[in-house]
Amino acid sequence: MVFCSKCGEELxxxxxxxxxxxxxxxxxxxxxxxxxxxxxxxxxxxxxGQEIEKxxxxxxxxxxKAFKTAKEKIQESKKKKQLVCKNCEERNPTxxxxxxxxxxxxx
Ligand SMILES: [Zn+2]
Ligand SMILES: [Zn+2]
Numbered sequence: 837m838v839f840c841s842k843c844g845e846e847l848x849x850x851x852x853x854x855x856x857x858x859x860x861x862x863x864x865x866x867x868x869x870x871x872x873x874x875x876x877x878x879x880x881x882x883x884x885g886q887e888i889e890k891x892x893x894x895x896x897x898x899x900x901k902a903f904k905t906a907k908e909k910i911q912e913s914k915k916k917k918q919l920v921c922k923n924c925e926e927r928n929p930t931x932x933x934x935x936x937x938x939x940x941x942x943x
Contacts, residue, residue, distance in 0.1 A: 838863065 838847045840854035840861060847854060852864030853871060860871060919928045919942060926937035935942055 838849050838851060838861060839845065840847055840857060840859060842859040843854060843857045845854055845856040847861065850863075851861065852867055852869045853860050858871065858873075860869070860874075919930045919932055920926070921928060921935035921937060921940055921942060923940040924935060924938040926935055928935055928937075928942060932942055934940065
């Protein structure tokens with residue numbers, strides 16, 4: 837005679853699972869059978885893992901994009917300071933027409 841280890845239900849000797857509470861009994865464990873809900877659980881955990889991975893890769897891509905934009909902005913702002921006066925070598929904004937240091941025409 838087999839009894840359920842969880843609820844104590846008397847089970848047929850060929851049972852793998854308890855027909856009352858659904859728990860897998862020792863015979864089921866020994867036979868290596870898994871309940872459908874176990875497979876479902878495994879699958880949902882696997883799917884969740886995939887979703888998390890996807891979310892992380894999207895976050896990574898967004899981060900990369902943000903970094904790239906920030907880098908471009910820094911380079912842009914660097915470029916803006918690159919209008920050098922030929923007369924005094926002072927750096928002027930790119931839209932400057934005359935050097936703010938010596939007054940020389942920058943064109
Ligand atoms: Zn049971
Ligand atoms: Zn100048």
